[in-house]
Amino acid sequence: MPFVLYLLALAVFAQGTSEFMLSGLVSDIAADMAVSVPAAGSLTSAFAVGMIVGAPLMAVLSLRWPRRRALLGFLITFLLAHVVGALTTSFGVLLATRLVGALANAGFLAVALTTATSLVAPDAKGRATSILLGGTTLACVVGVPGGALLGQLWGWRAAFWAVALISVPAVVAVARAVPPSAPATAPTATPTTAPTTAPTGVRAELRALRSPKLLVTLLLGALVNGATFCVFTYLEPLATHVSGIDEAWVPGLLALFGLGSSVGVALGGRLADTRPLPLLVGGTVALVAGWVAFALAAGSPVAAVVLAFTQGMLSFAVGSTLISQALYAATGAPTLAGGFATAALNLGAAMGPWAGGRAIAAGLGYRSPVWVGALFVAAALVTAGVALLARRRRQH
Structure with a gap:
C-alpha cells in the first residue's frame, strides 16, 4: 500500500477524534453551557448534518481543484473551527463551529477516499479504505479517551485545543506527501498497467x-452507523448512571x-475484497443480538465493558465493509462515490x-x-432482505 495512505490516515485521526470525542464530554459541555444533556448531544448530530451536506457538495466543488490544494484547504478550515470552538462561550457559536468543522471534514474525507482508492489496484479498494478508516479507529482508541481525560483534568x-494541535502535523504531512496536482477524475490501475484516466462529468456520475x-x-x-453513534454518543452517561462505572474509568x-x-x-479490510457477504450477514445479525444484550445487561459493569469492545468491533467491521462495497458499486462515479458514501454514514451519525436524545428526553x-x-x-x-427479494423477482 502507498505510504501516502497512512499520512492521509493521520489527518483522518484528528478529524475522527473531533467527531467522536463529545461522547466523553457531553455532561461537561451541558453543565458549562447551561443546556440539557440531549442538547449537548445535538452537537454530534450537528457535526453529522454538516458531513451529510458537505460530503457531496464539497466533492463537487473540489472537482477542478488539485487534490493537495483541496485537502489542505479543508484541513486548515477544520483546524480554525476548533480554535474558535475552544474560545467561545456561546452554545450557538459552538454549534456553528461544529457545522463548519464538519463541512471541512466532509470535503477532506470525500477527496481522501477518492485519492486513496485511485492509488491502488481496482480489487484493493477494501484494503485502501480500511487504512484510511484506521485513522478513525485510532481516534477511538487514543484520541477519544484522551479527550475525555483532558476534559476531566482541564x-x-x-x-x-488538542484537536487543533493534532491537525498541525497532519497539515505538514499532506503538504509534503500528496502530489501537487492530480486529475479531477479518478485514475484506474491494475498491477501490470499504468494508471489511466477515465473522464466523467458530474451529470454522468450523478446518473451512475x-x-x-x-x-x-x-x-x-x-442505519448501521446510526446505531453506532446513537449508543456511543451517550455511552458516558450510560456507563456512569446505569452501569455504575466510576467517571474516572x-x-x-x-478506549475499549x-x-x-x-x-x-x-x-473488514481483510475480508471486504474477498468475502464481503458472509461478513455483512453474520456481522449484522451478531450486531443486533449484541445491542439487545447490551440493553438488557447495561446494569452490569462487566457486561458493559465486554459489550463495549465486541459492539465496537462488529459496528466497524460491518460499517467499513459497507463503505468499500459502496465504492465498488459506484464505479461509474469515481469522483463523487467517496462523497456520497461519507454522506450516507453521517446521515446515520x-x-x-x-433519536437517542429524543428517547432520553421522553x-x-x-x-x-x-x-x-x-x-x-x-x-x-429488514431492508437488506426486502432488497434481496426484489432483486430475485426482477431476475425471474
Whole structure:
C-alpha cells in the first residue's frame, strides 16, 4: 500500500477524534453551557448534518481543484473551527463551529477516499479504505479517551485545543506527501498497467449513483452507523448512571470501544475484497443480538465493558465493509462515490444521536439509546432482505 495512505490516515485521526470525542464530554459541555444533556448531544448530530451536506457538495466543488490544494484547504478550515470552538462561550457559536468543522471534514474525507482508492489496484479498494478508516479507529482508541481525560483534568475546551494541535502535523504531512496536482477524475490501475484516466462529468456520475444496489448499500451504511453513534454518543452517561462505572474509568471504556473498532476495521479490510457477504450477514445479525444484550445487561459493569469492545468491533467491521462495497458499486462515479458514501454514514451519525436524545428526553432513561441502536440495525436487516427479494423477482 502507498505510504501516502497512512499520512492521509493521520489527518483522518484528528478529524475522527473531533467527531467522536463529545461522547466523553457531553455532561461537561451541558453543565458549562447551561443546556440539557440531549442538547449537548445535538452537537454530534450537528457535526453529522454538516458531513451529510458537505460530503457531496464539497466533492463537487473540489472537482477542478488539485487534490493537495483541496485537502489542505479543508484541513486548515477544520483546524480554525476548533480554535474558535475552544474560545467561545456561546452554545450557538459552538454549534456553528461544529457545522463548519464538519463541512471541512466532509470535503477532506470525500477527496481522501477518492485519492486513496485511485492509488491502488481496482480489487484493493477494501484494503485502501480500511487504512484510511484506521485513522478513525485510532481516534477511538487514543484520541477519544484522551479527550475525555483532558476534559476531566482541564475542562472540555482542552480537548478542542488538542484537536487543533493534532491537525498541525497532519497539515505538514499532506503538504509534503500528496502530489501537487492530480486529475479531477479518478485514475484506474491494475498491477501490470499504468494508471489511466477515465473522464466523467458530474451529470454522468450523478446518473451512475442511481444504481439500486448502491442506494441500498448506502442506506444500510446509514442505519448501521446510526446505531453506532446513537449508543456511543451517550455511552458516558450510560456507563456512569446505569452501569455504575466510576467517571474516572470512562476514558478506559471509550478506549475499549475504540480498540474493538480498530479490530473490526482490520477484519473488514481483510475480508471486504474477498468475502464481503458472509461478513455483512453474520456481522449484522451478531450486531443486533449484541445491542439487545447490551440493553438488557447495561446494569452490569462487566457486561458493559465486554459489550463495549465486541459492539465496537462488529459496528466497524460491518460499517467499513459497507463503505468499500459502496465504492465498488459506484464505479461509474469515481469522483463523487467517496462523497456520497461519507454522506450516507453521517446521515446515520445525525439520526442516531437525535433519536437517542429524543428517547432520553421522553424519560426512557440512559439505557434507551441502546434499544434505539438495536432497532436501527434490525431495520438494516429488514431492508437488506426486502432488497434481496426484489432483486430475485426482477431476475425471474
